[in-house]
Amino acid sequence: MTLTDTEQAPQAQGGRRLSTSKAMVEAIAQEMERDESVFYLGEDVGAYGGIFSSTTGLLEQFGPKRIIDTPISETGFIGLAVGAATEGMRPIAELMFADFMGVCLDQIYNHMAKIGYFSGGRVKVPMVLTTAVGGGYSDGGQHSQTLWGTFAHLPGMKVVVPSNPADAKGLMTSAIRDDSPVVYMFHKGIMGLPWMAKNRRSIDLVPEGEYTVPIGKAAVARAGSDVTVVTLSLSVHHALDVADTLAGEGVDVEVLDLRSLVPLDREAILASVAKTRRLVVVDEDYLSFGLSGEVVAGVVETDPTLLTAVRRVAVPDVPIPYARSLEYAVLPRHDRIEAAIRSVLS
Amino acid sequence: MSTTTPAPAVPELSAEARLGMYSSMVLVRTFEEAILREYHADKGPGFDIGKGLIPGEMHLAAGQEPVSAGVCAHLTADDAVTATHRPHHFAIAHGMALRPMAAEIFGRTTGLGRGRGGHMHLFDPDTHFSCSGIIAEGYPPALGMAFAFRSRGTDAIAVAVTGEGAANQGAFHESLNLAALWNLPVVFVVEDNDWGISVPRSASTSIPNNADRAAAYGIPGHRVEGNDVEAVHEAAGRAVARARAGSGPSLIEVHTLRMWGHFEGDAQGYRPDLADVAGHDPIPAYEDRLRSAGVLDDATVTRVRAQASEQVEDAIAFAKDSPEPDPADVALYVFAEEARS
Incomplete structure (x- = not known):
């Protein structure tokens, strides 16, 4: 298969x-x-x-x-x-x-x-x-x-x-x-x-037997119409949890799971934000010079008028700290993702 | 402790084998002299490293031909060689076709890497040859080539070449340990040309003999003195036979001679032995030795040099006549699916 x-x-x-x-x-x-x-x-x-x-x-x-x-x-x-x-x-x-x-x-x-x-x-x-x-x-x-x-x-x-x-x-x-x-x-x-x-x-x-998932194709982990969350890895789960919470308030979040950085599925990102016009990028990597900026730049370069609001949730440019309170503060956890979504909707 | 060969050995070498090594050395030198000529032909006014038919750094191996000739005499095209930023002598001695090699150095579409690699990045599947511009980092891939050969049940081996400066790098030691631990069919070769760019080995290396480092990994180590191709041949013969027999890796260090600069444009003001270099050229020395032994005469010398010159000039002309790569294709071959034959 x-x-x-x-x-x-x-x-x-x-x-x-x-x-x-x-x-x-x-x-x-x-x-x-x-x-x-x-x-x-x-x-x-x-x-x-x-x-x-x-x-x-x-x-x-x-x-x-x-x-x-x-x-x-x-x-x-x-x-x-x-x-x-x-x-x-x-x-x-x-x-x-x-x-x-x-x-x-x-x-x-x-x-x-x-x-x-x-x-x-x-x-x-x-x-x-x-x-x-x-x-x-x-x-x-x-x-x-x-x-x-x-x-x-x-x-x-x-x-x-x-x-x-x-x-x-x-x-x-x-x-x-x-x-x-x-x-x-x-x-x-x-x-x-x-x-x-x-x-x-x-x-x-998990299906039995051999099958492949193509490298370079993002997946819509949750379809929605109000805001696009582009993310990957563990943050997909956090974003889906937040989307479930916000659904109770009538906010319809689309979660796009990139699945690969190289190749980056730029078309899937554009297709989603063309629909929602609002973008939150959630990335458990450092904020600057990285994936979150790349995702936003890719959208803006293609069509500067596409986005009405954009936020990035990533690790601020500090080493990952040890103490639980400090580590939780820098990781893109539920609270920061939810705040970013509310921000682009306001 | 490692063994050393202080004076030229008296190996039982056939006239044919000796002539083969001499011819390899002459072919390499002829190629290097032609590259030198083409490289400097249009670097002016002054010296602009990025100008000319051959731009960029150029590390030539004149003086180090005994190492490649003595080692590669034991190899076939099924054996792998991983070389350094100074790779031409091993590439040629291992049988790389001169036309695509020269074309890559000139950065043309007909080059081994279609102009993507350059002189420090020559990859030839036909002879399992590769090289790396990063000091000591050609060693670890050689382990994998040897691993693949053994996994397939062949008796092919991998030869990994570095300079003496690489013996202080981590990759050198990790490779010796892994090859010894897994008994891999690898021959490690260190070309000690005394200089890591401008730093003499006395200022970089805590021991006088890098072959002694073999003892730390429980494998044979041997240092060849005198830049003597026949002594290299003898030491490499033992190491290659050991690897082919499945008995594991060996380390050979050869005290050789860098006749020219680290790269072209290096005035070598740091080098006190500069005036003596020409007198230690290993090619006339070997020529004299073979004449004395009755293996070489004037006619043979003339023929070997003429054949080398013909092959090299053909390759240079082929490179110059080849098209330059199309900038529109610059992203081709970043990934394998873009590869064509």
Whole structure:
């Protein structure tokens, strides 16, 4: 099944519900069964099953030659994945936290992302870089960032950010089959982990069998007519919660789940704001020089008269603080999203 | 501790093998001299790095030919080589076709990367050759190439090349550890040309012999002194055989010679040995040695040089005659689906 004509993964038959992590693992397992060149390497991805359950059970199923625990040596093993991909394998390399990009960025942005271009398209780098992102559980400023805007800023890699179990599976399948490098960023808060507060939508219906969700197509998570909330990842859930609340007051919020930053579905954004004329961008990345500004600029460049009101809800330009009261103040949580929506409606 | 080869070894090399290495060295030097000529032909008035038929930084490898010739003599086109910002000698010694290589250096559509890469970013699927402009960062991808070869059950290996300055980078050490840990078929080569741009190795490196670092990872390390192609051949032969046999990686450091500047335009005022450089040119030295051994005579020297010149000038002419890329196509090949044959 390939979902190229629909905007969202189909409703599962038979009501099978999976956590996002299990849906993601199911896609990896199905692709590993299908294609011998797929292998997964990273820190604690073997017996532990991934710190955020990104590989649970895969070692038992596929063995240590294909599910590979690495040393704490990100430049080494991500670079290894790059080289293996240029020789036709399909590695999935896990960077445990996106925050750790600093120790291995050269292999990511100067090699993984550029070799295809430098070679004039003659060398392909069909690898996936998986990484956990996001905060909300007081892990401090080196383990709580999303940083997707930084990856998306650097050309040559697709950047995929699922928000729910069905998309997580279909987007992972697409990422593994893609001939370009794909950064697959999963928010810890959407994985459905038993040891972290989770949104009710992080365990949901997931179709069985193989299917793809196309990379670069946003999904209308909730249709509405009064205001467009463009968002992604965990913030989709917060926006949907706020939309439910405001619906009781007669406010009809449309929530657009971007699902990927690269490619960015600019058409879906324009189609929604053409209808509502009001835009709120909710982004759990830093405010300045990032996704939220890009979304607004894309609309304004296309038609400066389209918007009657616009607000951005993002992390103000400070490191993610530790204390709960401070962290909650900087994250785009329900209160800030609701205030922004009310603001563009006033 | 690592072993060293203080004086030229007396290996059992066939005349054909010795002539092959000599020819490789001559071909590389002929190519580098032609690039030097074309690079400086129109940089004036004065020297403007962005001007001319070949713009940008140009790192030439004159003097380092013994390293590429001695190592690549053991390789086939199925083996991978990852090289550095100074990649031409290894590219040519590993068998890269000169026409698309020259065309890429000239930034033309017929180049290996259709003008997207340039001289520091040569990627050739036919010979599994790649290079990186970032110091030491060519090492980690070599591990993955070796991993892929082993996963497929072939006996191909990967050779990873850096300079001595790279031995102080993290990527160097992460790569040695991973390759040793996973017993990967890799040969690590360090070209010690004494200089990290303008900084001598004595000011950058805490030990005199980078091959000693192999001991930290439990793999063989060997330093070749004297910029001697036959000693390189011998050391590389052991390392390549070990890798092909599945016995794991090795590290070879070769004390070589950077005859010209770090890049073209570098006046090398920092360099006290400048007056002696020409006298240490490894090509006439090897020529004399092979003449003494009866492997080379005047006719062969003339023939090798003429063939090299013919190949190189053909490639230069091909590059110059090729079209420049169309700016309208600048975004092509950022992603794989845009690639055509």
